[in-house]
Amino acid sequence: MSELLHVVCPYCSATNRLPSNRLRQGPKCGQCHTLLFNGHPLELNSSNFEKQVSRNDIPLLVDFWAEWCGPCKMMAPAFEQAAKLLEPDVRLGKLNTEAESALSARYNIRSIPTLIVFKNGRELTRQSGAMNAGDIVRWVKGSMHF
Template sequence: MSGSRQIVCPGCGAVNRVPADKPAGAGKCGKCGNALFSGKPLDADAEMFARQTGRSDIPVLVDVWASWCGPCRMMAPAFEAAAAILEPDMRLIKLNSEVEQEVAGRLGIRGIPTMLLYAGGREIGRISGAMNTQQIVGWARDQLSRAPAAHKAS
């Protein structure tokens, strides 16, 4: 897998092979033609969450939130700013725990906002509580640096 990375399209969910020597940030989906990255978090339903965390070769940072949660609303602009910094090395997605209660329950979410970091199809980090942009970026990079080499982005 040294020659390419699998990146899941945020629009149609197709898995795209992006050559390692090509900038992923400029990549377009081979199926729908949409940009693979927008510099903004992706609102994900259960199916898109599963595809992004399970099929992508890049790490995925998930913000589990709800519309009624004040700290979640306060953190939303910071999470969006973090996407502009971390993409295309990491995909940022938002999972609404009100809408996707089954997924949130399966993940064992007890409080929100909670961030989960996935690499290699597995959860490698979790933290609860509102954070600012620098804290989000720092935490995600720190967790990734501690992950076993097999779970890091290529």
């Protein structure tokens, strides 16, 4: 028997309930009918951040970044690749610290890029500095124990 998970749609932010054994079967949102997992990081902002952090039963890995940050730009393709490798076990999202300064201040972001893993509304772990895709995947899997 598989457990029912809440998965927030990356497009319309509807909360979907689906059996854990269906995560890898290309599930679609019950409201907007788009794929719940597309292998790309979600653009996070003040309107969708809270729901993605608190309503998803799967972990959320957030890249706190800025447009002017060289290491952030260098890491962007690796983060994109990590999304393909980690979904559907982990949702990945990017939050622009310049556009969302209140959220970056709330999480005390002092250097970028900073990656934070959230689970059930709580911060589990964080890591500052650019990483390649393999390092991102290893770090997340190591911190999540799966």
